Amino acid sequence: MRERKVAIVMGSDSDLEVISETVKVLEEFHVQWEIMVSSAHRSPQRTTLFAREAEKKGVGVIIAGAGGAAHLAGILAAETILPVIGIPVASSPLNGLDALLSTVQMPSGIPVATMAIGKAGARNAALMAIQIFAMNDDALTAQLREYRAEMARSVETKDRKVKEKLFSRIKE
Ligand code: RP5
Numbered sequence: 001m002r003e004r005k006v007a008i009v010m011g012s013d014s015d016l017e018v019i020s021e022t023v024k025v026l027e028e029f030h031v032q033w034e035i036m037v038s039s040a041h042r043s044p045q046r047t048t049l050f051a052r053e054a055e056k057k058g059v060g061v062i063i064a065g066a067g068g069a070a071h072l073a074g075i076l077a078a079e080t081i082l083p084v085i086g087i088p089v090a091s092s093p094l095n096g097l098d099a100l101l102s103t104v105q106m107p108s109g110i111p112v113a114t115m116a117i118g119k120a121g122a123r124n125a126a127l128m129a130i131q132i133f134a135m136n137d138d139a140l141t142a143q144l145r146e147y148r149a150e151m152a153r154s155v156e157t158k159d160r161k162v163k164e165k166l167f168s169r170i171k172e
Helices: 014-030 044-057 072-079 097-104 119-134 138-171
Strands: 004-010 033-037 060-066 084-089
Touching: 004 014, 004 044, 004 072, 014 033, 014 060, 014 084, 014 119, 033 044, 044 060, 044 072, 060 072, 060 097, 060 119, 072 084, 072 097, 084 119, 119 138
Parallel strands: 004 033, 004 060, 060 084
Antiparallel strands: none
């Protein structure tokens, strides 16, 4: 069941460095994606039209990344019943706190699943979308389990390396 794709919408091309992290994870899991620049404020009609038509174009989850007074995820969520995941981007003098609050504080009835600010949030947005798709996809579920197992192994490797480094210093 891989026919559905993730649509990524970013408020500006200046969000690309952060949003590239989302793309990397989706590629790693071989999940189909598409991307567009569209702004809640600068191109509201383009943004709402996209959200209204996304479901019939085969989109299963929308990921929206924006900074500043970030209304992109909320506007998209208002126009579709697809799950919308928001990434607050730190692109203003307030370092993303403005985008976090704008994205997370949705009124009752129109949810946006809001991730952490920046690159961690961008990666987690992809993983959240993948987890949603995995509910109906055993192969994707297996990939997610292996991803988690690999992460756990990497923590053990770091643990071993830190101890080796410290013990070798103590012996010096
Ligand atoms: C937001 O304003 C965008 O998502 C971006 O994070 C920020 C700045 O946009 P630019 O002025 O760089 O186009 O809408």
